[in-house]
Amino acid sequence: MSIPTEAELQAWVDGRLAPSRRAEVDSYLAVRPDESERLTAYRRQNKELRALFNPVMDESLPSALTRPPRRPLPWMRIAAAISIAVGAGLLGMAAGWSMRGQALATIAAAPDALPHRAAVAHAVYAPEVRHPVEVGADQQKHLVAWLSKRLGTELKPPQLSPLGYELVGGRLLPGDGGPVAQFMYADSTGQRLTLYVSSGQKEMRETGFRFAQEGNVRVFYWIDGSFGYALSGSISKDDLGRIAQTVYDQLTP
Numbered sequence: 061m062s063i064p065t066e067a068e069l070q071a072w073v074d075g076r077l078a079p080s081r082r083a084e085v086d087s088y089l090a091v092r093p094d095e096s097e098r099l100t101a102y103r104r105q106n107k108e109l110r111a112l113f114n115p116v117m118d119e120s121l122p123s124a125l126t127r128p129p130r131r132p133l134p135w136m137r138i139a140a141a142i143s144i145a146v147g148a149g150l151l152g153m154a155a156g157w158s159m160r161g162q163a164l165a166t167i168a169a170a171p172d173a174l175p176h177r178a179a180v181a182h183a184v185y186a187p188e189v190r191h192p193v194e195v196g197a198d199q200q201k202h203l204v205a206w207l208s209k210r211l212g213t214e215l216k217p218p219q220l221s222p223l224g225y226e227l228v229g230g231r232l233l234p235g236d237g238g239p240v241a242q243f244m245y246a247d248s249t250g251q252r253l254t255l256y257v258s259s260g261q262k263e264m265r266e267t268g269f270r271f272a273q274e275g276n277v278r279v280f281y282w283i284d285g286s287f288g289y290a291l292s293g294s295i296s297k298d299d300l301g302r303i304a305q306t307v308y309d310q311l312t313p
Contacts, residue, residue, distance in 0.1 A: 064088055069095075073102045101191065105184050111275075173236065175281045178256035178290035179274035181233055181242055186252040186294075193229030193244050203230050207241040211259045213287065217243045218255065218310040223303055225253060235260050251295060255307060258288040269304065271297065280304035284312065 064072070064085050071077045072085045089096040185192055195203040200217070208215045210232055217227055225245040233240040237260015245253045272279045278300050281290035289311065291304045 069099055070102075073099050073106065097190065101188070104187070108183050108187060174256075174258060174283075174288040175270070175272035175279040175290050175292075176274060177235065177240075177258070178254070178281065178292050179272070179277040179279050181240075181256055182254045182277050182279075182292035183275070185231070185242065185244065186254060186292075192252070194231035196229040197227040199229075200227065207232060207257075210239045211241055211257065211287075213259070215241060215257065216311070218307045220245050220253075220303065220306065223306060224248065225303070228252070251293070253291060253293040253295075253300075253303065256288075256290040256292065258290075259286065260288075269301075269308070271301075282308065 064081075068077065068081065068085065072082060077085060089099065195206065197203075204215055204217065207230060217230070220226070224247045226247075228244040228246050230241060230243040233242055233256075235258050237258070239259055241257040243255040243257070245255070269280055269282055272281065276294050277292055278294065278297055279290050279292045280301055281288065283289075289307070291300065291307055293300050293303075
């Protein structure tokens with residue numbers, strides 16, 4: 061049996077291998093527990109992501125998208141032609157306003173992207189049993205130095221022991237605007253929270269709290285300069301809000 065390539069292993073994760081080759085990969089993984097655990101974790105993550113986002117696929121289309129298009133009347137075609145002519149004449153003046161509108165749209169969308177990415181990262185890693193973090197809390201000094209260097213700022217994981225949560229560790233994640241740090245906390249019952257620190261927030265200055273929810277993952281988030289912070293968990297909104305306030309107080313000079 062030839063050693064499977066990474067592409068074949070990923071196809072095995074997705075269930076896209078031919079039955080004969082799948083049996084060979086099964087035999088290959090049976091004697092390689094570390095590799096088997098890695099791929100099984102990928103499958104588990106895929107399942108969790110589907111559980112989080114599949115409900116969107118079941119939503120009905122808006123009625124405006126299901127109605128057949130109306131054939132334009134002659135006067136509508138004339139009006140359209142006039143609009144095009146006027147628009148061409150004003151194109152130069154509109155260009156500046158268009159760029160301004162695009163910039164405002166980017167700023168408006170950025171906060172919504174932050175809690176979404178934080179919730180997805182929480183949903184993927186919080187259930188992990190063997191590999192919830194890359195670097196554990198027993199190496200906190202190394203963890204903080206590593207993530208601080210990658211994000212280009214001095215990071216200080218909040219101390220949540222008085223609230224019953226201890227640092228588990230953290231990991232580095234990719235973000236839309238640069239690297240992202242994720243710190244994970246857990247209480248005595250195993251309930252986990254994650255703090256998502258993003259370095260790509262376009263120099264925004266808004267620092268007020270906002271709340272979002274993706275499935276059963278609740279998120280409190282805020283922006284401070286070019287950094288975004290999001291605390292995620294499946295606990296009640298009130299409890300998460302109190303902890304988020306503590307995190308905010310510790311991170312804000």
